[in-house]
Amino acid sequence: SSGINAEYGVRTKTLVKNAVIQVDSTPFRQWYEAHYGVTAGRKKRMGEEKKEEISQSTHVKRKIAARKEDSKIGQLLDDQFSTGRLYACIASRPGQSGRCDGYILEGKELEFYLKKMKMKKSK
Numbered sequence: 001s002s003g004i005n006a007e008y009g010v011r012t013k014t015l016v017k018n019a020v021i022q023v024d025s026t027p028f029r030q031w032y033e034a035h036y037g038v039t040a041g042r043k044k045r046m047g048e049e050k051k052e053e054i055s056q057s058t059h060v061k062r063k064i065a066a067r068k069e070d071s072k073i074g075q076l077l078d079d080q081f082s083t084g085r086l087y088a089c090i091a092s093r094p095g096q097s098g099r100c101d102g103y104i105l106e107g108k109e110l111e112f113y114l115k116k117m118k119m120k121k122s123k
Contacts, residue, residue, distance in 0.1 A: 015094040020105070020113055025086045028104065032073075037064040040073060040081045076114065077106050087113055 032040045080086050087105040094100040105113055
């Protein structure tokens, strides 16, 4: 059997399929802000309502305005953006190079893993 022992996997920091990992949220926040024109994870301060205007064509402004309807993200994910770290799940099998594909956890799945992490820390 070629399964990985839990202790060995943690000690050697081995990446396996379906492992839950933490990644830096900066590139995802930048994409989200460029794609939807909405800030993610930054707490809105009362004094700082001024936003610098970026020169955009009317076509781009219309596209962003149309996307804003779908730009709602969950509170848990927004909290993660503010901490600077996101939980992600590895979807592919990393090879020798350690390169892999995955997805950001959100919704019920994120809630489940956050609860698991909290239980593990409290032990």
